Amino acid sequence: MKIRSRSLVILVVMGFLMPALPVMAAGEKLMIALMPKSKGNAYFLSCKAGADKAAKELGIELLFDGPVDSNAAKQNEIVDNWITLGVDAIAVAAENREGISTALRKARKQGIRVVTYDADALPDARDFFVNQATPQGIGHALMDEAARLCGAEGDFAMIIATLTAGNQREWQKHIEQRLAEKYPKMRLVAVRPCDDLKDKAQSEATAIMSANPNLKLLLSICSPGVPGAAEAVKQAGKVGKVKVIGLGLPNENRRYVKEGVTESVILWNTEHLGYLTVYAAAALARGDLKSGAKSFKAGGLGEFQIVGDNILLGTPFLFNKSNIDQFDF
Amino acid sequence: MSTPASKPLWKSILFRHETLLLLVLVLEWWFFYVYGTTTNRRGMVVGFGTLDRQFDILRHSCEIGLLALALTPIILTAGIDLSVGSLLGLCAVVFGYLAHDSGFPVPVAAALTLLLGAAAGGVNAGLITTLRLPPLIVTLGTYSLFRGLAEALTRGSVTYTDFSAGFLFLGQERWAGLPVQAWVFFGVAAGIWLLVHRSMAGRSFRVVGFAPEGARFAGLSVGRHVALVYVLAGLVAAIAALIYTARLGQAKADAGTGYELFAITAVVLGGTSIFGGRGSVTGTLLGVAAIAVLKNGLATLPVVIRMNAAEEMAGLLTGVLLILALAGSKLSGLLLSAWKRLMVSARQTASSCA
Numbered sequence: 001m002k003i004r005s006r007s008l009v010i011l012v013v014m015g016f017l018m019p020a021l022p023v024m025a026a027g028e029k030l031m032i033a034l035m036p037k038s039k040g041n042a043y044f045l046s047c048k049a050g051a052d053k054a055a056k057e058l059g060i061e062l063l064f065d066g067p068v069d070s071n072a073a074k075q076n077e078i079v080d081n082w083i084t085l086g087v088d089a090i091a092v093a094a095e096n097r098e099g100i101s102t103a104l105r106k107a108r109k110q111g112i113r114v115v116t117y118d119a120d121a122l123p124d125a126r127d128f129f130v131n132q133a134t135p136q137g138i139g140h141a142l143m144d145e146a147a148r149l150c151g152a153e154g155d156f157a158m159i160i161a162t163l164t165a166g167n168q169r170e171w172q173k174h175i176e177q178r179l180a181e182k183y184p185k186m187r188l189v190a191v192r193p194c195d196d197l198k199d200k201a202q203s204e205a206t207a208i209m210s211a212n213p214n215l216k217l218l219l220s221i222c223s224p225g226v227p228g229a230a231e232a233v234k235q236a237g238k239v240g241k242v243k244v245i246g247l248g249l250p251n252e253n254r255r256y257v258k259e260g261v262t263e264s265v266i267l268w269n270t271e272h273l274g275y276l277t278v279y280a281a282a283a284l285a286r287g288d289l290k291s292g293a294k295s296f297k298a299g300g301l302g303e304f305q306i307v308g309d310n311i312l313l314g315t316p317f318l319f320n321k322s323n324i325d326q327f328d329f
Numbered sequence: 330m331s332t333p334a335s336k337p338l339w340k341s342i343l344f345r346h347e348t349l350l351l352l353v354l355v356l357e358w359w360f361f362y363v364y365g366t367t368t369n370r371r372g373m374v375v376g377f378g379t380l381d382r383q384f385d386i387l388r389h390s391c392e393i394g395l396l397a398l399a400l401t402p403i404i405l406t407a408g409i410d411l412s413v414g415s416l417l418g419l420c421a422v423v424f425g426y427l428a429h430d431s432g433f434p435v436p437v438a439a440a441l442t443l444l445l446g447a448a449a450g451g452v453n454a455g456l457i458t459t460l461r462l463p464p465l466i467v468t469l470g471t472y473s474l475f476r477g478l479a480e481a482l483t484r485g486s487v488t489y490t491d492f493s494a495g496f497l498f499l500g501q502e503r504w505a506g507l508p509v510q511a512w513v514f515f516g517v518a519a520g521i522w523l524l525v526h527r528s529m530a531g532r533s534f535r536v537v538g539f540a541p542e543g544a545r546f547a548g549l550s551v552g553r554h555v556a557l558v559y560v561l562a563g564l565v566a567a568i569a570a571l572i573y574t575a576r577l578g579q580a581k582a583d584a585g586t587g588y589e590l591f592a593i594t595a596v597v598l599g600g601t602s603i604f605g606g607r608g609s610v611t612g613t614l615l616g617v618a619a620i621a622v623l624k625n626g627l628a629t630l631p632v633v634i635r636m637n638a639a640e641e642m643a644g645l646l647t648g649v650l651l652i653l654a655l656a657g658s659k660l661s662g663l664l665l666s667a668w669k670r671l672m673v674s675a676r677q678t679a680s681s682c683a
Contacts, residue, residue: 028370029370030370031369031370039640063634063635063637064637065628065634065637065639065640066640067640068640068641068644069586069587071586071587071588072577072581072583072584072586073389073573073576073577073584074640076576076577077385077389078628080385080388080389081382081385081625081628081629081639083381084375084376084379084381084382084385084629085369085375085376085629085634086369086370086371086373086375086376087369088370096488096577096579096581097488098488098490098491098578098579099488099490099577099578099579099581101578102501102576102577102578102579106501
């Protein structure tokens with residue numbers, strides 16, 4: 001019996017001690033929770049850097065959590081947790097559009113405001129979607145940059161993922177519209193699919209260059225195509241003669257940008273995306289942002305346009321030699 | 330877990346692995362209750378100490394808990410089933426297809442899904458008993474096979490959604506005060522407890538686990554008992570698939586990825602020997618609860634939340650908990666026998682002196 005009574009005494013003593021230790025209570029600050037698709041992803045860490053900046057400016061408490069493994073139910077479980085923590089607003093980049101909507105609807109029912117960013121949930125599961133880029137915005141930015149580099153005249157070619165992918169067709173459509181409207185002296189000589197493979201993009205780029213000796217620029221709208229085209233240009237010894245631009249991530253293209261093979265890479269500014277998302281979530285929670293609003297002011301970044309329930313991040317961002325080292329994703 | 334009749338009851342209870350685990354569970358729960366309960370800006374009590382959070386623990390651990398229950402009799406027979414997580418995924422998409430695309434009424438689709446689960450368990454059972462292949466190899470094969478089938482059926486991209494409110498009730502609502510799926514879970518737990526601890530078959534599982542050849546010589550139909558536990562596991566994985574689909578409101582081929590390892594962890598933490606023959610359903614339930622409370626509790630601690638590390642800490646501490654619990658259990662047994670030897674030799678010395 002001795003052992004039992006001793007452990008009982010220890011238990012009772014611990015029982016008196018534990019509640020006496022300071023209990024951390026959440027303060028008076030607004031609490032906003034931000035979820036990436038996956039936690040270690042450099043793209044989302046870059047979003048988080050912007051989000052942290054916004055949280056500091058706004059004086060709010062920012063929680064950041066997301067899946068670390070491939071468990072598809074994880075995002076829902078984290079949202080459930082945030083609901084019981086009583087956060088004021090939740091911002092999510094949805095991995096499973098339908099699945100996450102179940103949890104987000106539950107949050108809204110409990111009075112928590114919800115925004116999505118990067119990848120949307122179902123419209124009835126959130127208040128606003130922070131839309132990082134419209135197809136038109138991307139198409140125009142790519143075409144304008146191509147024209148700027150070519151002096152608005154000459155031959156250029158395009159590398160795309162596949163001939164059928166929905167988003168690729170959208171982007172291509174807007175590029176061609178812009179070309180027809182603004183740059184009559186430029187000529188699109190080839191559009192080749194690379195099946196989202198870098199190697200295929202490289203061989204296609206090589207073939208395009210030998211078929212079109214006057215080619216001035218290669219434009220890729222799928223991300224593996226940009227380094228693929230750059231490698232082809234480098235190996236053909238045409239650096240400077242054929243310029244490379246496209247839609248992609250800074251890390252994949254850093255080497256070619258620094259070597260001067262790739263002129264610029266276009267995407268959106270991920271830090272601004274995180275910053276805007278947190279500002280929008282905070283404004284929603286405070287009641288400053290309501291559905292039907294036409295524009296919204298986010299701190300140092302100024303006014304953003306709202307179309308329907310989409311807050312638009314605006315014009316895409318250009319990564320080039322001068323700024324690419326500020327980004328790591 | 331047999332104890333000599335001479336041993337006093339309190340001793341046999343105090344030194345059991347389950348008692349240690351229960352103590353761990355109570356301490357965990359208490360710790361999180363004290364440190365994980367806070368008030369928010371609007372003065373609401375939030376965090377671990379809320380009823381909602383307790384229900385979330387039940388909801389989040391239901392599917393893994395079911396798989397752990399299904400694995401307990403298998404591991405008792407010295408077997409293993411690595412395919413249960415993949416089977417959950419396969420059953421989820423098949424149910425999604427039947428209920429959504431084929432227009433079957435939900436009860437029919439659910440019944441067919443359960444049938445599929447049992448049949449898939451039957452495939453494991455057949456390969457293990459008739460071909461005498463090691464369960465680890467067989468279920469490693471079906472682990473890839475079932476997941477592959479699920480991905481092939483949906484071409485990796487189809488997500489079934491828009492289920493009827495009646496079906497979602499199973500995963501998202503409460504009935505008689507508890508989340509609906511908790512009732513299913515407790516029902517299955519009671520059934521498997523009766524099977525393992527109160528039936529002839531249950532005793533046979535342990536005998537098969539201890540000494541399959543001996544069991545065969547004693548006239549036990551080893552094959553039939555082994556087949557039973559794998560078919561049962563398939564059926565329970567199908568039940569878990571229905572609950573998972575109802576909880577998330579979606580069926581996709583990646584459902585239940587990695588769940589088999591969480592379930593095995595819970596079973597082993599519960600004190601069931603991975604070599605078979607020894608273990609209990611109560612232990613498994615405590616193992617599931619200890620992991621679930623740890624995971625969900627960490628996510629309510631302000632310090633952990635501010636470090637953005639709830640997930641990582643949960644993984645790390647589950648590992649620590651598993652090693653400590655097993656080492657502690659082993660160590661206390663060793664200490665106890667060392668103490669006994671000391672007492673015996675002391676008594677001998679005393680008697681020889683006298």
